[in-house]
Amino acid sequence: MxxxxxxxxxxxxxxxxxxxxxxxxxxxxxxxGGGFIGGLIAASALAIYGISAGVGPARRALKAHPMSIxxxxxxxxxxxxxxxxxxxxxxxxxxWVTIDFLGVAVDLSTPMFFDIGVYLVVVGAxxxxxxALEERESD
Amino acid sequence: xxxxxxxxxxxxxxxxEPVAFADWLVIAPSILTIIGGTLCLxxxxxTTLAPKLGLFFLGLLVLNNVMLxxxxxxxxxxxxxxxxxxxxxxxxxTVDALGATLALVAAIVAFSAGLYAxxxxxxxxxxxxxxxxxxxxxTGANGAFLxxxxxxxxxxxxxxxxxxxxxxVLGNDRxxxxxxxxxxxxxxxxxxxxxxxxxxxxxxxxxxxxxxxxMKVRESGVSGPLMTIAVLYFLAFAMKAAAFPVNFWLxxxxxxxxIVVAAVFAGLLTKVGVYxxxxxxxxxxxxxxxxxxxxxxxxxxxxxxxxxIGALAQSDxxxxxxxxxxxxxxxxxxxxxxxxxxxLSGTVFYAVHSILVMTALYMAAGLMAAMAGSYDLRRxxxxxxxxxxxxxxxxxxxxxxxGLPPFSGFWPKVMLVxxxxxxxxxxxxxxxxxxxxxxxxxxxxVWIYAFxxxxxxxxxxxxxxxxxxxxxxxxxxxxxSTAAVWVPIGILTALVxxxxxxxxWMMEVSSRGASGLVDPVGYLRxxxxxxx
Numbered sequence: 001m002x003x004x005x006x007x008x009x010x011x012x013x014x015x016x017x018x019x020x021x022x023x024x025x026x027x028x029x030x031x032x033g034g035g036f037i038g039g040l041i042a043a044s045a046l047a048i049y050g051i052s053a054g055v056g057p058a059r060r061a062l063k064a065h066p067m068s069i070x071x072x073x074x075x076x077x078x079x080x081x082x083x084x085x086x087x088x089x090x091x092x093x094x095x096w097v098t099i100d101f102l103g104v105a106v107d108l109s110t111p112m113f114f115d116i117g118v119y120l121v122v123v124g125a126x127x128x129x130x131x132a133l134e135e136r137e138s139d
Numbered sequence: 140x141x142x143x144x145x146x147x148x149x150x151x152x153x154x155x156e157p158v159a160f161a162d163w164l165v166i167a168p169s170i171l172t173i174i175g176g177t178l179c180l181x182x183x184x185x186t187t188l189a190p191k192l193g194l195f196f197l198g199l200l201v202l203n204n205v206m207l208x209x210x211x212x213x214x215x216x217x218x219x220x221x222x223x224x225x226x227x228x229x230x231x232x233t234v235d236a237l238g239a240t241l242a243l244v245a246a247i248v249a250f251s252a253g254l255y256a257x258x259x260x261x262x263x264x265x266x267x268x269x270x271x272x273x274x275x276x277x278t279g280a281n282g283a284f285l286x287x288x289x290x291x292x293x294x295x296x297x298x299x300x301x302x303x304x305x306x307x308v309l310g311n312d313r314x315x316x317x318x319x320x321x322x323x324x325x326x327x328x329x330x331x332x333x334x335x336x337x338x339x340x341x342x343x344x345x346x347x348x349x350x351x352x353x354m355k356v357r358e359s360g361v362s363g364p365l366m367t368i369a370v371l372y373f374l375a376f377a378m379k380a381a382a383f384p385v386n387f388w389l390x391x392x393x394x395x396x397x398i399v400v401a402a403v404f405a406g407l408l409t410k411v412g413v414y415x416x417x418x419x420x421x422x423x424x425x426x427x428x429x430x431x432x433x434x435x436x437x438x439x440x441x442x443x444x445x446x447x448i449g450a451l452a453q454s455d456x457x458x459x460x461x462x463x464x465x466x467x468x469x470x471x472x473x474x475x476x477x478x479x480x481x482x483l484s485g486t487v488f489y490a491v492h493s494i495l496v497m498t499a500l501y502m503a504a505g506l507m508a509a510m511a512g513s514y515d516l517r518r519x520x521x522x523x524x525x526x527x528x529x530x531x532x533x534x535x536x537x538x539x540x541x542g543l544p545p546f547s548g549f550w551p552k553v554m555l556v557x558x559x560x561x562x563x564x565x566x567x568x569x570x571x572x573x574x575x576x577x578x579x580x581x582x583x584x585v586w587i588y589a590f591x592x593x594x595x596x597x598x599x600x601x602x603x604x605x606x607x608x609x610x611x612x613x614x615x616x617x618x619x620s621t622a623a624v625w626v627p628i629g630i631l632t633a634l635v636x637x638x639x640x641x642x643x644w645m646m647e648v649s650s651r652g653a654s655g656l657v658d659p660v661g662y663l664r665x666x667x668x669x670x671x
Contacts, residue, residue: 071180071271078173084223088157091166093223 002052010052017045025119026112035115039122046123047130055135066131070124077117080110153223162219164207165232168242168281171199176274183271186262193270194257197250200277204243211239212648216655216665218287226666227348233287233666237487237652241414242284244491247634248406248498249277251627255502256399258623264309264397272309273403276302283411287666289337289423290347292415296333296379300326303408306400307392318395325388329378333415336371339364350666352423353659361426369427372419373435379412380468383442389465390449394457394514398505401457405464406498410490413471420475421483421656428478436476436567443469443574450581456504456514456589459581460497463540466574467493470555473567477558483653485554488645492547492638496539499631503533506624507589517596519589530590532632537582539635542575547638550646 021041028034046066050058062069084093095110149155175196179189211217211234220229234242253273260269279299286292307319341347343364344355356365374385381389389409393401420428420435428435446466453459467489474486508514510525523530539546552575559568592598638645655661 068181071177075174075177078170078177082170085160085163088160090154090158090219090221090223091163091170092221 007052010048014045014049017048018042021045021119025115028115029109029111035118036122039119040126042119042123043126043130046127047134050131050134055131058131062127066124066128068124070121070128073117073120073122073124075117076120077114080113080117083110152225152228154220154225158219158223161210161214162217164203164210165217165219165234165285166221167203168200168207168246168285169278171196171203172274172278172281175199176271176278179274180268180271183268184266186265189265189270190253190257193274194250194253196274197246197253197277200281201243201246201250204239204246204281207234208236208239208243208648211236212651216661218665227346227351230291231287231348231350231666232285233350233662234285235652235655235662236648237414237417237655238284240487240491240648240652241410241494242281244494245277245280245284245407247630248403248494249273249280251498251502251630252399252403254623255402255505255627256397258621259399259505260309260397267309268305269309272302272305276306276403278302280407280411284414287349287662288347289340289349289352289419292418293330293333293337296330296411296415299408299411300330303404306403307396309397309400312395314395318392321388322392325378325385329375332371332375332378336368336375339371340368343368348666349418349423350659350663354663356424356426361430365424366427366430369420369424369431372424373416373431376412376415376419377438377472380409380416380472381412381442381465382438382468382472383445383465386442386446386465386468390458390461393461393464394455398457398501398508401460402498402501402505405460405501406494409464409468410471410494413468413475413486413490416472416475417483417486417656421478422659422662425478425657428475432476432478435472436564439469439472439476440567440570441469442466442472444570444577447574447577447581451577451584454516456507456516456519456585457501459516459585460500460504463500463578463581464493464497466578467497467540469574470552470571473559473571474555476567477555477562477564478657479558479562480650480653480657481554481561482558483656484646484650485551485558487649487652488554488642489548489551491645491649492539492551492635495631495634495638496536496548499628499635500533500536500540502624502628502631503529503536506628507533511589516585516588520592520594520596520598523590524593530586532628533590534586535632535636537586538579539639541579541582543579545636545639547635547642547645549639550642554646 021038024033024041025035025038028038046058046062049061081092083095084091087095097108098105099108175193179193182189182192216233216235218231218233220226220231222229253270256269276299279295279302282295283292283299286295304319304323307322308315337347340352344352346352346355378385393405443466446462446469449462450459450466453462471486471489471493474482474489504514506529507519507522511519511522513519535546539548542548542552552571556568556571559565559571
């Protein structure tokens with residue numbers, strides 16, 4: 001699999017896929033997309049990088065262990081539901097805040113953070129499985 | 140988007156009044172264990188930090204569940220609907236005395252196991268995630284006990300099972316993989332049946348909220364499809380609870396994992412199945428339960444008798460305890476078969492007793508094996524000399540599991556036998572008593588072999604053989620304090636003695652749980668408000 005063409009293009013493809021996965025994640029609230037599908041795209045990007053550059057460099061590029069990323073995602077999702085405690089509403093009641101960012105009104109919400117949590121869980125879990133499988137193959 | 144200008148009447152779809160902080164107690168067990176589990180997962184490589192974090196969150200869980208039970212006993216059933224959506228559309232967490240009691244006992248057992256594991260699980264087991272798995276398994280168990288939505292309960296079952304697979308394979312031995320595959324396949328079939336039955340129920344009634352199902356089933360009466368669904372639920376949860384004849388997976392998987400994992404599983408997992416049976420058959424579909432009563436009674440009697448006969452036939456301590464778990468399930472099923480408030484209180488009390496005593500017995504077995512070097516009854520012996528305290532503890536637990544006074548196993552059996560005689564089911568009462576007698580033989584045999592005689596098989600009468608290592612308990616690092624294994628056994632044994640000597644409180648709580656199942660007015664009112 002490690003042809004020159006693939007090795008040269010893989011980093012660009014990976015970067016593009018990660019960017020696209022974040023785009024899919026953020027448009028997910030009202031349009032097709034969301035954390036799960038975005039996470040799958042990002043995990044595929046990770047898998048492609050792992051195939052072209054080897055599992056070791058892929059793990060180093062990721063900095064944190066994939067399982068820790070998944071755990072952090074789950075934590076973020078759980079905490080996003082907790083914010084409604086302070087508005088005296090039930091767990092998981094969505095909270096919205098609109099901020100003015102350089103003249104554009106940006107809606108931030110707890111469902112978005114929940115979705116980012118889902119994204120990280122999927123990236124971490126699927127990425128962990130993919131890297132583990134690639135590792136076995138090269139032995 | 141939030142900024143839209145059209146006005147909608149939100150009160151049509153959502154709660155608008157503020158939610159009391161005390162209501163958060165119903166969801167806090169799941170949140171606490173998820174937060175604790177994820178933090179343990181992130182820090183799992185630091186093998187001294189992760190256990191402390193895990194124990195801290197398990198301790199919080201125990202505190203939370205104590206407050207939850209107190210709140211439920213004070214105020215009655217508590218409901219919180221996720222996202223403030225009105226039921227039956229929002230997913231409700233509805234906690235009654237039954238759910239809160241089991242959640243509390245589960246939390247105590249999990250905390251004890253966490254403590255016991257802090258020195259019995261080696262650092263590689265900790266690195267592979269014992270504590271994250273334990274905490275996330277508690278997320279599933281608490282969620283299943285506290286949820287008021289049947290599909291949500293399925294999801295918590297999955298959370299529980301996935302974490303339990305992780306705990307089972309911890310160690311990666313051939314025998315563990317073998318046990319996990321058996322356990323996994325049977326549980327996959329069981330959960331699939333659960334899911335299929337839930338799908339059919341949704342198709343039939345158009346709702347998944349348990350309170351809503353309860354009302355709709357009572358209006359529609361018994362019909363063919365509902366009977367089918369009830370039978371599917373019975374089969375699915377009987378598999379989880381390890382009822383005869385779908386219990387072959389339990390003895391073939393519970394002796395393989397680390398002893399503390401086996402302790403939590405034996406205590407907790409089968410009782411989640413019993414709880415699900417109570418919830419679905421007794422509360423959701425009482426008419427179908429009445430139709431099935433005869434069959435459940437036969438299954439119950441066969442489960443307890445085959446279980447205890449299996450226990451008598453075993454020569455491996457852990458396998459023998461596995462069969463005792465099964466035998467206890469039979470007694471709980473007997474209460475479900477009878478269906479009167481007294482019988483169901485007996486089932487609830489028995490479930491609490493069984494969770495405590497089975498966990499403690501496995502933990503004690505772990506210590507016995509650590510001292511004598513084997514789980515084989517033929518090679519155990521002379522332990523009385525090594526540790527009279529352990530001999531005493533094991534004797535208390537043995538008498539409790541056999542249902543002899545003055546320990547916790549006595550009262551639920553009294554209630555079950557009393558209920559059976561009142562209803563005229565003499566043969567069921569007889570089988571409960573015969574099972575109790577055979578259980579005392581099975582555990583008495585272990586006590587005599589392991590503690591009373593001087594040494595392993597072949598030791599001359601009156602002689603004694605010194606144990607390998609002089610019978611000194613060495614666990615974890617050399618010279619480390621063994622308090623972390625004695626304290627959990629002490630807590631559980633103390634509860635077993637307490638419930639034996641002071642059973643009134645537990646009887647009161649179980650009977651509140653049972654009457655809430657038979658007549659769920661409080662449950663319905665809690666979910667749908669005063670009108671229902």
